[in-house]
Amino acid sequence: MTPLLDGCTPWPEEFVDHYWAAGHWRGNTLDNLLRGWALQYGPRTALVHGDTRVTYARLNRRVDRMAAGFRLRGLGPGQRVVVQLPNVPEFVITVFALMRVGAVPVFCPLPYGAEGVAHLVQVTESVGYVGPATHRGFDHTAMAADIAARGPFLRKVFTYEAPGTASPYGGFTTDPAGCYYFPLDSIDSPPEPTPSRSAGQVAFLLPAGDATGTPHLVPRTHDDYAYQARAAAELVSLTENDVYLAALPAASHFGFGCPGIVGTFSVGGAVVLIEGQEDREDRDPAACLRAVERERVTVTSVEPDLAQRWLEVLPTVRADVSSLRLVQIGGAQGHRSTVERLGHALGCGVQQAFAMAEGPLTLTRPGDPDEAVLGTQGRPLSPDDQLHIVDADGKPVPHGESGELLARGPHVPRGHYRAPEHNARTFTPDGYLRTGRLAHRTPDGNLVVSGPLEET
Structure with a gap:
C-alpha cells in the first residue's frame, strides 16, 4: 500500500483489503x-454562482x-x-x-x-x-x-x-x-500531463471542530472520501437532474461530501454556490430561499440554527420552493420541532444526519417512518461501518442506554494529522474513534446523538 502523508495513521492492511474487496474503495483520485x-x-452545468454557469x-x-x-x-x-x-x-x-x-x-x-x-x-x-x-x-x-x-x-x-x-x-x-x-x-497555463498517484494518498486535510478552538486536522484520502460522497449520493437518490444548493460553507465536511458538492458531481448534477454562508452569524437565509426559486434547487443541507432562520424568514420572502424534494439537517437530538416544521413549511422530505470531519456519518433513510426521521440521526452510511456505544470504562452499554459513540469504517480515518498524543486519547488501540458524543440506539436500530459528553 502506498504510504500516507507523513504524520498520518494508515488503515491496517486487512481492513484495506476488505474495503477493496467490498468495492468501497476503487482506486481513483x-x-x-x-x-x-x-x-x-x-x-x-456543474457550478452556478450568480449569473455564472x-x-x-x-x-x-x-x-x-x-x-x-x-x-x-x-x-x-x-x-x-x-x-x-x-x-x-x-x-x-x-x-x-x-x-x-x-x-x-x-x-x-x-x-x-x-x-x-x-x-x-x-x-x-x-x-x-x-x-x-x-x-x-x-x-x-x-x-x-x-x-x-x-x-x-x-x-x-x-x-x-x-x-x-x-x-x-x-x-x-x-x-x-x-x-x-x-x-x-x-494562475493559468497550458495543461501538461500529470503523473499518476495512488488513491490511497491524502486528498486534503479537513479541520475538526469550529473556529473557536485549536483545530485538529483530519487526513481524508481519495479512496475514503470518494466512497463516502458516492454512497451518500446513492442513499439520497441523487441524479443528473438534481440541483444542490451549497447553503453551508463549501469547505465544510457536510457541504463538501455528505453528499454535498462531490456527491452531486458524481451523478452529473448542478451545484449552486451562495456567498455569505461561510460565517454562522452572517448567513442570509433569504438569499438561499431566492436561489432555490431561481435555480429550481432540489436538494440542500442545513444545520439546525440555519433551518430555524429559514423558518423565520420564509413567510416574508415568499419564495417558490416547490422544486425542493429533500433537505438534510445535520446536528444532534433536541431539534425535533425544527425538523418537523421545516418539512411542512417547505413541502419536501427531510433527512436527519450526524456527520463529523473524522468520518462518521449516519443518516435517516427515505421511507423511514416519521418517528425515525424526526427523532433520530439514522443509521451508518456504510454496511462496513462499526459503531459501538460504551460507558466510561469502555465497556458496551445495554441496548437503549446512553454512552459514548465509538466509530471505525471505510471512511473513518485512523488518526488526526501530526497529533500522536491526541490520537492516543482520541482513538482506541483497535482503531475506533472516540467521538466524544453521547448516543443511544432506539429499538429499531437508529442512532440518537444527544450532544457532547461534557454536557451530560
Missing part, C-alpha cells in the same frame, strides 16, 4: 474522477490550466497549501487543481483569523496560502504576509478578487521575507 465526469457530463467540461479545463500554473510556480506532490475562500467557483477549481498536481489542500474556514490560519500553516508546514485579498474589511493578504514573516514555511500567496474588483496588490510581487504573491486569476 478525486481529480481524476473529475476528468471522467467531464467526459460523461461535459455540456451539463460553469459546465463540467469547462470546469475540468480550468482545473487543468490552474494545475499547470501551480506547477510553474513550484507547487508539487505532497506540499500543503491552506485554502481559505468563500463559496465561489474558485474554491472548487483551486481544490481540484491542487489535488491534480499532487499537493494537499488544507481546508480553512473563512472565519478563521490570523492565529487560526497561522496554526494551520505551522502544523502542516504549508508552503502556500490561497485566500481573498480582502474580505468584509479584513485584509487577508496582510495576514498572510505577517504569517510568512514569522517563517519558515509560507512562501507563496495566491489572492482571489471577485470579478470586477480591482486588487490593491496588483500583479506578481514579493516581499523582504521572500514570500511571493500572485493574483489567483493569473
Whole structure:
C-alpha cells in the first residue's frame, strides 16, 4: 500500500483489503474522477454562482490550466497549501487543481483569523496560502504576509478578487521575507500531463471542530472520501437532474461530501454556490430561499440554527420552493420541532444526519417512518461501518442506554494529522474513534446523538 502523508495513521492492511474487496474503495483520485465526469457530463452545468454557469467540461479545463500554473510556480506532490475562500467557483477549481498536481489542500474556514490560519500553516508546514485579498474589511493578504514573516514555511500567496474588483496588490510581487504573491486569476497555463498517484494518498486535510478552538486536522484520502460522497449520493437518490444548493460553507465536511458538492458531481448534477454562508452569524437565509426559486434547487443541507432562520424568514420572502424534494439537517437530538416544521413549511422530505470531519456519518433513510426521521440521526452510511456505544470504562452499554459513540469504517480515518498524543486519547488501540458524543440506539436500530459528553 502506498504510504500516507507523513504524520498520518494508515488503515491496517486487512481492513484495506476488505474495503477493496467490498468495492468501497476503487482506486481513483478525486481529480481524476473529475476528468471522467467531464467526459460523461461535459455540456451539463456543474457550478452556478450568480449569473455564472460553469459546465463540467469547462470546469475540468480550468482545473487543468490552474494545475499547470501551480506547477510553474513550484507547487508539487505532497506540499500543503491552506485554502481559505468563500463559496465561489474558485474554491472548487483551486481544490481540484491542487489535488491534480499532487499537493494537499488544507481546508480553512473563512472565519478563521490570523492565529487560526497561522496554526494551520505551522502544523502542516504549508508552503502556500490561497485566500481573498480582502474580505468584509479584513485584509487577508496582510495576514498572510505577517504569517510568512514569522517563517519558515509560507512562501507563496495566491489572492482571489471577485470579478470586477480591482486588487490593491496588483500583479506578481514579493516581499523582504521572500514570500511571493500572485493574483489567483493569473494562475493559468497550458495543461501538461500529470503523473499518476495512488488513491490511497491524502486528498486534503479537513479541520475538526469550529473556529473557536485549536483545530485538529483530519487526513481524508481519495479512496475514503470518494466512497463516502458516492454512497451518500446513492442513499439520497441523487441524479443528473438534481440541483444542490451549497447553503453551508463549501469547505465544510457536510457541504463538501455528505453528499454535498462531490456527491452531486458524481451523478452529473448542478451545484449552486451562495456567498455569505461561510460565517454562522452572517448567513442570509433569504438569499438561499431566492436561489432555490431561481435555480429550481432540489436538494440542500442545513444545520439546525440555519433551518430555524429559514423558518423565520420564509413567510416574508415568499419564495417558490416547490422544486425542493429533500433537505438534510445535520446536528444532534433536541431539534425535533425544527425538523418537523421545516418539512411542512417547505413541502419536501427531510433527512436527519450526524456527520463529523473524522468520518462518521449516519443518516435517516427515505421511507423511514416519521418517528425515525424526526427523532433520530439514522443509521451508518456504510454496511462496513462499526459503531459501538460504551460507558466510561469502555465497556458496551445495554441496548437503549446512553454512552459514548465509538466509530471505525471505510471512511473513518485512523488518526488526526501530526497529533500522536491526541490520537492516543482520541482513538482506541483497535482503531475506533472516540467521538466524544453521547448516543443511544432506539429499538429499531437508529442512532440518537444527544450532544457532547461534557454536557451530560
